[in-house]
Amino acid sequence: MEKVKVGIIVGSDSDLPLIQETTSVLDEFSINYRVTIASAHRTPEKVKRFIKSCEKQGVEVFIAAAGMAAALPGVVASETVFPVIGVPIPSKSLGGVDALYSIVQMPSGIPVATVAIGKAGAKNAGILAVEILAIKNTKLRTKLKWYKHKMAVSVENKDKKLQKLGVDNYIK
C-alpha cells in the first residue's frame, strides 16, 4: 500500500497540532496520506484543486478539520463522492458546539461522517479512515483488530496496576 490513500485538509495552520492525532494513527497503520492547509472561505479553489489532485493519486477517504462556522468538511463533501470525515475543532467561546453543528447537520444528499470535538475526534478520524480502507484490505483489517486488542490490553494493564496499588497510591 504505497499510494496515498487519505487526503487531509485543515482550515488553518493552528489546527495542525490537533491533526497530528490523526496522522499518528495513519502512520501507525502505514497508510500514506497528504495534508494541506486550505480554507473553504479564503481559498475555495485550492480546496477543489487538492481534492481533484488527491483523487488522481488514488485517495479514497478525505478528512477535514475546521472550527467555528466549519464549512470545510461540507464543501469537501460537495466536491467528491469519496467518504468525507469531519473533525469539529473547539473554539474559545462556544467550546466547539458551533463547529459540531456546522459539520454534522448536513442537508440530505451530502453526508459528512462527523467525529467528536477536538483531540478524541481527531484520533478517531484516523481510525475511521482506516476502518473504511480496511473493508477490502484483509491485512489492514487484521491490524485493526490487533489495534483494538492493544487498547483493551492497555485498559487491562492499568486495571492490574490499580488492583495492586489501590486508588490512593495509583493517583499519587
Add this chain to the structure above:
Amino acid sequence: MEKVKVGIIVGSDSDLPLIQETTSVLDEFSINYRVTIASAHRTPEKVKRFIKSCEKQGVEVFIAAAGMAAALPGVVASETVFPVIGVPIPSKSLGGVDALYSIVQMPSGIPVATVAIGKAGAKNAGILAVEILAIKNTKLRTKLKWYKHKMAVSVENKDKKLQKLGVDNYIK
C-alpha cells in the same frame, strides 16, 4: 433605480415562503432583486454563476438563507466582496441554533451580516439591504425614515386602541 440591486439565494424551494418576508420589504422600497434556488453543497457552481451574473447586473448586496449546517451565506461571502446578509432558517430538531452558529461564527476575513432566526430575520434582511443601499441614495434614506416612522405610528395606534379598550377587550 431600475437595475437589480439585491441578489437573493435560498438553498431549497421550501425556504421561499420565508424569503417572501424579504422580497415584500424590497418591493415596498421599489428595489429590484433576483431570487434563485441554489445549494452550496448540491450546486456550488450554480451559486458562483449566480453571484458573477448578479455582479455584472449591478447587484450590490447579497442575501442568503439556509438551514441546518447553513454553509450557503459563507460560501457566497467567499465569492464576492459585496456585503452578504445571512438568514438562519429554523430546523425541526434544533430550532435554528445550528443554522445560526453556521452562519454567524464565520472565521476572520470573511464576514456574513447575520440576522435573526426565521421570519423576523428574513424581514430584517430586507431592511438591512435597504439600509446598505441607502447610504448613497438620499431618496431611499428618506423612505427608510418614513418606514421607521410608520412602524412607530403603528405601535402608537395599537396603544391608542389599548388605552380605549383595555387589555381584556383588546385581546378578545
Add this chain to the structure above:
Amino acid sequence: MEKVKVGIIVGSDSDLPLIQETTSVLDEFSINYRVTIASAHRTPEKVKRFIKSCEKQGVEVFIAAAGMAAALPGVVASETVFPVIGVPIPSKSLGGVDALYSIVQMPSGIPVATVAIGKAGAKNAGILAVEILAIKNTKLRTKLKWYKHKMAVSVENKDKKLQKLGVDNYIK
C-alpha cells in the same frame, strides 16, 4: 452485488419510519441490506449476534439509529472493525441533542461516523454507506456521481420553475 452489504440496527420499532429514509437510498443503489430491531440496553446479546451474523454474510458497513442516551451506535462500534454510521433520533424534550452528543462524542479509539439528527441524517447515512462501499466499486461510484448530478438537476429545475413563476406564484 448480491451479498448483503449493510447491516442496519434500530433500537425500537418506532424508529422504522425514519430508517426507511436510509433503506430507500440503499434500494435506489441496489445495495442489499438487513434491518434488525435490537437494543443496546435491553438485548445487548442480540446486538452482538446480529453483528457477527452480518459479518459472516459479508456486511461491510453498519448503520445504527437511536434516540436519547443513544448507546447503540457506540456499542456496535465496540464489537466490529467495520465502519459504523450513527443516526441521532430526535426525542420530544431535547430535540435530539441528547442523542447527538451520545453518538458523536465517542472516546478516542472507537469512532462512530455521525450524521445529522433525524430524517436528513437517516438519508445521509444511506448515502455515506454507499460512498464507503463505492471506494472499490467503480460502478457504484459512477452511480453516485449520477445521483449527485440528479440532485443538482433537481435544484436547477426548481430554479427554472421559480424564474418562470416568480416567488409569489411558486409558493401558491
Add this chain to the structure above:
Amino acid sequence: MEKVKVGIIVGSDSDLPLIQETTSVLDEFSINYRVTIASAHRTPEKVKRFIKSCEKQGVEVFIAAAGMAAALPGVVASETVFPVIGVPIPSKSLGGVDALYSIVQMPSGIPVATVAIGKAGAKNAGILAVEILAIKNTKLRTKLKWYKHKMAVSVENKDKKLQKLGVDNYIK
C-alpha cells in the same frame, strides 16, 4: 459488614482522582467496595465479568463514572438488576453536558440513577450508595443521620465564624 457491597467502574484511569471523592465517603461509612478500570467500548467483556464477579461477592450497588458519550453506566445497568449510579465526568469542550445527557436520558426499562457532573456528583454517588444500602441496615441509617448532622454542624460553625468576623475578615 465485611463483604464487598459496592462495585465501582471507571472508564479510564484519568477518572480515578474524581472517584476518590466516592471512595472516601464509602471509607467513612466503613463500606467495602471494589474499583476497576473497564471501558464500555474498549473492554465490554471485562465490564460484564466485573459485574458478575461483584454480584457473586455480594455487591448490591454499582457506581459507574464516565465522560463524553458516557455509555458505561447504561451498559452496566443493562447487565444487572441491582441499582446503578452514574457519575457524568466533565469533558473539556462541552463541560460535561455530553456525559450528563448520555447517562441520564436512558430509555424506559433500564434506569441509571444519575448524580451531578464532576466532583459533587462523585461524592453524592457515594452517599446515595450508602442510602440505598442503609434501607435494611439500621446502623448505617443512624450513621447517615449523623453524617447529615455533621454537615449541618459544619455549616453552623462556618456561620458562627462569619458572625464573629464579618464578611471582609472571613474571606481575607
Add this chain to the structure above:
Amino acid sequence: MEKVKVGIIVGSDSDLPLIQETTSVLDEFSINYRVTIASAHRTPEKVKRFIKSCEKQGVEVFIAAAGMAAALPGVVASETVFPVIGVPIPSKSLGGVDALYSIVQMPSGIPVATVAIGKAGAKNAGILAVEILAIKNTKLRTKLKWYKHKMAVSVENKDKKLQKLGVDNYIK
C-alpha cells in the same frame, strides 16, 4: 410485602398523568405506594409531614417529580436519609432542561437519583425504586430479572415481525 414501600410526591396535579407511568410499574411488581400532591414552594410543611408519615409507615424509597425550578426532589432529599429519585418534568419553553439541571445538579452531601426527562424517566423511576427494594428481597429480584427478560422478548418479537414483514409493511 403489604406495607407501603414507596412515597411519591408530585408538585402539581398536572403531573399525575406522567406519574401513572411510575405507579403502573409499581403495580406490576405489587409494591405498595402512596402518592401525594405537595409543593416544595407552596406547601413545604406538607412535604415534610408526608415524608415523616411515610417513614413511619415503612416507606424506604421516595420519588419526586417536578418541572421548571424543580426544587421538590432536593427538598425531599434534605428531609430524609432514604434514597430519593427525581423525575424532571418537561416545561413548554425549555423542554425540561431547567428541571433536569435543578434536580441533578445537587450540591455535595444531598444526592438525588435523577432519571430521564418526562415519560421514560417516570417509568424508570418506578423500576429504579424496585431495584433498590429488591436488594434484600430475592423474590422481587427474580421478578425484576423476569421483567427484563420480558422486555428483551418483546424486542425479539418485534424483530421477528419485522423479519417477516420487512420495513415497508411493518410500518404501514
Add this chain to the structure above:
Amino acid sequence: MEKVKVGIIVGSDSDLPLIQETTSVLDEFSINYRVTIASAHRTPEKVKRFIKSCEKQGVEVFIAAAGMAAALPGVVASETVFPVIGVPIPSKSLGGVDALYSIVQMPSGIPVATVAIGKAGAKNAGILAVEILAIKNTKLRTKLKWYKHKMAVSVENKDKKLQKLGVDNYIK
C-alpha cells in the same frame, strides 16, 4: 390605594394575552396599574414618556415584557430608579432562552428583576410587584399572606381529592 402603582410595558400587542396573567394578579390585590404598548427599538421615546408620566402619577414598580433580543426591560431600568421586573416571552425558535439571557444578564449597575419565561413568569411578575409594594403597606402584606395561604389550601384540596379518588380516577 387609588393611585396607579404599577406601570406595565409590552413590546407588542401580541404579548397582551400573556400580560393578562400579570394584570389579573394586580386586580386581585386591587392595585391600580397602567398598561402600554411601546417598543424599545421602534418607539424608544414613547417608552421614556410613559416612564416619566408613570412616575408623576405615583408608579413605584415597572413591569416590562419582551421576547427575542428583549431590550425593553433593560431600557426601562436605565430610565428609572424604581425597581423594574422583566418577563421573558418565549419565541418560536429558541423557546425564550434568547429573551431570558437578554433580560437577566444585565451589566452591573442596572438591575432587572427577572422572572420565569412565559405564563408563570407573567403571573409572578404581578406577585413580585405586590411583594415590593407591600413592604410599607401592612394591609397588602396581610393580603399576600392570605394569597399564599389560598395557594396552599388549593394544593391541599387537590391532594384530598387525589386521596379519595386515586391517581387513575383523578386524571380520567
Add this chain to the structure above:
Amino acid sequence: MEKVKVGIIVGSDSDLPLIQETTSVLDEFSINYRVTIASAHRTPEKVKRFIKSCEKQGVEVFIAAAGMAAALPGVVASETVFPVIGVPIPSKSLGGVDALYSIVQMPSGIPVATVAIGKAGAKNAGILAVEILAIKNTKLRTKLKWYKHKMAVSVENKDKKLQKLGVDNYIK
C-alpha cells in the same frame, strides 16, 4: 435608617467573595444588612430561623445566592412575603446556567427576582435591594439617582480619556 433592612443568605462560605459585591453596594448606601451562611439542603431549619429572625428585626428584602441546583432563593421565597432576590453563582462545568434555571424558572405563585450570573448579578442584587427600599424613602431615591449619575460620569470620563489618548494608547 439604623434598622437591618436586608437579609443575605449564601449557601456556602465559598460564595462570600462574590457576595462582597452585594454588601459593598449596601455599605455605599448605608443600608444595614445581615449575612448568614445557611443551606437549603443541609440546614433548611436554619434558613427558616434566619428569615423569621430577620423579619422581626425589620428586614424588608432578602438576597439569596446559590450555585448548581440553586434551591436556596426559592426556599427563601416560600417562607416569606417580602421580595427575594436570587443570585446565580457560576459552577465549573455548566457556567452557571444550572443555577440560573434553578433560580429564575420558579413556578407561578412564588417569584424570585433573578439577576445576572456571578459578579455583575451580585452587585445588581445590592442595587435592586436599594431600589426596592427607596420606594418610600426619598433620601435613598436621591442617592440612587446620584449613584446612577456617578456611573454615567465614570463612563464619560473614560471616554474623555479615550478621546485624548486614542485606542492604542488607552489600552497600553
Add this chain to the structure above:
Amino acid sequence: MEKVKVGIIVGSDSDLPLIQETTSVLDEFSINYRVTIASAHRTPEKVKRFIKSCEKQGVEVFIAAAGMAAALPGVVASETVFPVIGVPIPSKSLGGVDALYSIVQMPSGIPVATVAIGKAGAKNAGILAVEILAIKNTKLRTKLKWYKHKMAVSVENKDKKLQKLGVDNYIK
C-alpha cells in the same frame, strides 16, 4: 476619503482591546473612524448624541460591541437608518451566547448585522464595514479584492511551508 465614515461604540473600556481588531482593519483600508465609550444602559443619551454627531460628520456605518445583555447595537439601530454592525463580546460564564442572542435576535423592523463572538467577529466587523462602504467606491472595492487575495496568498504560503516541512516539523 478623509471624512469620518465609521462610528464605533463600545459599552466599556474593557472592550477596547477587542475593538482594536476592528480599527486595525479600518486603518489598513485608510478609512476614518471615531471610537467612543458609551453605554446603552448607563449613558443612553450619550449614545444618541454620538450617533447624531457621527451622522453630521458623514458617518455611514456604525459598529457596536457589547457583552452580556448586549442592548447597545440594537439601541444604536433604533436611532439611525444607517447600517449597524453588532459584535458580541464573550462573557465569563456564558461564553458570549448571551451577547449573541441579545444582538442577533432583533425584532422585525430594526436589523443589526451580527458577526461572530469575540476576536474574529471584531475583525469581521471592520471588513463588513469596508464592504458596505465599497459599494460605491471602486477604489475601496479593488483594495478589498486585494485584501482577500492576500489572505489567500497567506494560506498558500503556510501550505507551501507545510509541504516542505511536514506536519511534525511545522508545529515544532
